[in-house]
Amino acid sequence: MDEKYDYIVLGTGLKECILSGMLSVSGKKILHMDRNKYYGGESASITPLEDFYRLDMFKRGETATIPERFGRGRDWNVDLIPKFLMADGQLVKMLIYTGVTRYLEFKSVEGSYVYKGGKIFKVPADEKEALASSLMGLFEKRRFRNFLIFAQEFEEDNPATWKEIDPKTSTASDVYKKFGVDTNTTDFTGHAIALYLNDDYMKKPGSAVELLKRCKLYSGSLARYGKSPYLYPLYGLGELPQGFARLSAIYGGTYMLDRPDAEIVFEDGVAVGVKAAGETAHCTGVVCDPSYCKEKGKKVGEVVRAICIMNHPIPNTKDNQSCQVIIPQHQVNRKSDIYICVVSHAHQVCSKGYYLAIVSTTVETENPEEELKPGLDLLGSLEDKFVYVSDLIMPTDDGKDSKVFMTKSYDATTHFETTCEDVLDTFQRIMGEPFDMGKVQHMKLESEECQ
Incomplete structure (x- = not known):
């Protein structure tokens, strides 16, 4: 590992993997590391379902088991931070520009709804x-x-x-x-x-x-x-970071998972490398998610999410196999919106007959779970529910002097436009010039890539 790289990327969340791919395509030599054994970081898709049940943040224990009625655990891919892609949005353009579409298959999301006066409307x-x-x-x-x-x-x-x-x-x-x-x-x-x-x-x-x-x-x-403006990849969002990781590898990027001791090496306040397993890899800059350099970020809020397993679609959505529902802030006397997104066995993310619904919002009170109630009430009966709160971290350092280029935490939205804005901002901080989205051809995904 004792080599020199242009950039070392820490964390395999979607943002970090997109940046790794963009930098690799731009001719940079990249080393990409993660403390976990799996891709995706905070934005991973967890499989099998048993592993999801045993995640530390849900406090169900390392021996937690799943009900037999849920079928085979390996038929489940559960997103920790679910979001949809705008069909004509920035992430799809990035996928096309970088060629990552060849690794992915998409399916249209069937409906887009808004909440008004206790009901949902298309x-x-x-x-x-x-x-x-x-x-x-x-x-x-x-x-x-x-x-x-x-x-x-x-x-x-x-x-x-x-x-x-x-x-x-x-x-x-x-x-x-x-x-x-x-x-x-x-x-x-x-x-x-x-x-x-x-x-x-x-x-x-x-x-x-x-x-x-x-x-x-x-x-x-x-x-x-036609059905809605949103797309979602088969097998879950975890396919996205893996697709960009493959892209980086094609352009010479090196990947190392399961490096729990990875830490940034500084000289006179400037990042010069990363140390892991007793060895140091040198670089001209480090790109990372907030968990790898906490001293260069500040907490600006929290997001609460409830991941719900259901055996039925959301009522009043025409039995859609997938949909998004947005509850505008004023409808429930809040300062921020509540988001619901639903995916199902149609996307190869759960057993046949089951649905995954995720409700999320920005925390405003001392009782985060209660803030999700307007969204949870729309779901109907639940088979199981997992609630967790994540910190919203913003970088306090633009990286120009320290050479640490940190991304932001993921917000409560159920779409990727804010994610892409952060990726493009981080890329510009790294390279000193904006990523040229004008190079992206205005085209549809190939028919075999989107159903």
């Missing part, structure tokens, strides 16, 4: 759905339809499409006011279509453009496969 994402939706009254449907048409036609570089909206100064709130949409429409547009975490975006100068781009992304993703 998210309307085009003019036709807007007019048919029971979310709104007749006159509101027309206003929302006009908003969607404007969003589709808006081009930041074409003043003829602006219609009094100034890309540099107009806020998202200005756009909503222009079309006269009500608070309810603003709520589901901002949270279930534009996928904002909270309402902080509303008053920011220039936020009008971002809002319209996000609405375009949602409808563009929906247009790809």
